[in-house]
Amino acid sequence: MIETKLDFRMIELSDKPWIDELLKKSDFWGSEYCFGNNFIWANAYSSRIARYKDFYLQFNEQAKHFAFPAGEGDLREVVEVMMDYAQAHAFPFVMHVSHEQNKQKLEELMPGRFEFEERRDYFDYIYSAESLITLKGKKLHSKRNFINRFVEKEWSVEPITAENIALCNEFNDFWCAQNDCGNDPSKREEMCAARKALKYFFELDFKGCILKQEGKVVAYSVGEQINSDTFGVHIEKANADVPGAYPMINRECAAMFASNCLYVNREEDLGVEGLRRAKMSYNPVMFTERYRATLK
Structure with a gap:
């Protein structure tokens, strides 16, 4: 047993510099490996964080599971430290592993010690940025048709700024009413994360855009670059009664913020x-x- 203490605690804005630094060392594609997403969902997921040497650790306090560590250094050592933490607090060791290559690393590091369960419902979807921007090809024909319907009316798109961010909060109220948030706990959690994203939008270095049709907000989107070649969309809300609003905000957000990403x-x-x-x-x-x- 490695004698050490992990100090898991709530994530704070002041953690952003060191967490960003360690996340860059791993350059993972997963949406859980970016500070902004961790910060806005911390309450909903009962997330706690810690640093061990040059590793960034995440722990779900309610479900009692860890995330695969991000950073650099001795992977075996940090995994054993996490195991010791679980043993000391009397719960089974469970780790959520993103990326097939990280699963392979764990198997090679500690062969036969883990049972792996695929979690298809939690796979992140990764798209070609160019494809989302151009919508070329037969398979995306229906998306182009929806957008063509949308642009038949006067429309505009603009980046989220200090001057217009309040429009997003107003739209959240509309979206909640439209989607019956009051009777859906998961939607309420989602909206709490959306409001937190807007509250700390500029401190989190988020990017976002607002879509209007005939002068009225019909959609908005918020995200950030999550690694060296990928833009991540964290929040996307649209008026489901406006044909083409979702495909349009998808395309416009990609065009505005992901044109330099793969x-x-x-x-x-x-x-x-x-x-x-x-x-x-x-x-x-x-x-x-x-x-x-x-852990078996």
């Missing part, structure tokens, strides 16, 4: 059938696989 990460579908169909319809080029690794 990929766009649009996160997981959580096993929701309609959401899975929608995400698959944009033809992802790959997934960020997710596995639950349980």
